[in-house]
Amino acid sequence: MRKIDQPNICKICGVKDDGISESLEICVNCIRNKSKVSSQFINKAHSSSREFYGLRTTPPKSSGGIKCNLCSNECIIGDGEKGFCGLREVKDGKLFSLTNANEGVMHSYKDPHITNCCAAWFCPGGTGVGYPKYSYSKGKSENGYSNLAVFLYGCNFDCLFCQNSSHKNIEQGEIISSKDFVNNVVSDNSYSCICYFGGSPEPQLPFVINASNNIIDESLKNNRIMRICYEWNGCGNPKLVREAAETSLASGGNMKFDLKCFDPKLSLALSGVSNERAYQNFEMIVNEFIRKRSDLPLLTATTLLVPHYVDIQEVGAISKFISELDPEIPYSLLIFHPDYYMSDIPITPKKQVSECFKIAKKNLKNVHLGNIHLLGASWLYV
16 A cells, blocks of 8 residues: 555546545546546445445446335345345345334443534534424533434445444444333433434434434423534435435434535546436525524535545535525535545645535535544635
8 A cells, every 4th residue: 555645646647646545546527528447446345335234336236126215225135145234134035124113233332422423513502503392401512411322233334434424334233122121211311312324324313313313202201401413425215315304304413425426427426326316415404404494404414525536626526516495505525534545645635625614605605614633724814
């Protein structure tokens, strides 16, 4: 592997850039403009990242198989095959799943406010907004309370820059019943919110929605605040996404869409699958839900500024898409740190951060820069 400060060379056009990933081997312009040639490099990168875990390279589409409708991949799983997320398998003509409405594959931990939340700059837990209905504190962080961080195993994406790739080790996850999970949550009065992430919640939405509705019911009985929040890629079944939105709406929670890029060809390169459904679901929530709770944002978006690839062109298109729906929607740009199959590229360069931040601010009223500690003192000049 090359050193992180040495430029890589695009195997198609020959351009040099230290942001070109060794796993992809090609530059962003060739991904956008030379899709026929670049596809072989993209397929090779994702084959490598998934075969290591025994996961399929692409969502199965087997003739005569059993269809799964939980996410936009819509796997058709043949006998002896697993779905793309790795949580479902067909044996002897029957679909077996490690997760359903009554069981989830997960790991959870207590996260005191407000240590690790992309929405902390505007949410009740971080600011006290929504007091007293949605926050225990007025005008300040909910000190003394905690978030239950729920790490869900399995994902419907295959991001080469994944910051939580351990979700692929599905066998390491704990299978817990919805009943036990709910009891664990409601028995601890220090919790004021739950955040489902992973992986991503989409492959386990039946479990998540069932448990969340029961938690909301128990919280209302005891006059407790319990916000339900999601951090996901947003490519779930629209019906389930609606049901999840209802839990966040009712509880004072937030739905964070990770809009990773805008160009569909770049989505295939970086995440292995299309993210078109994310934009459809995002728009659906704007149209059907956010005006039902105008005093507290229900919806937000984040974009990880992957060096070289997620550039001003991507952020400009994403922020324009959001602004045309509602320019008040909060949007966070996150500084990248080397990880997983993109561990050979650097932290997001300051120039890229500055360009992306400025174009986002031009389109939207509420823009935030996250992970700024990775830039050191240089973030002051962005």
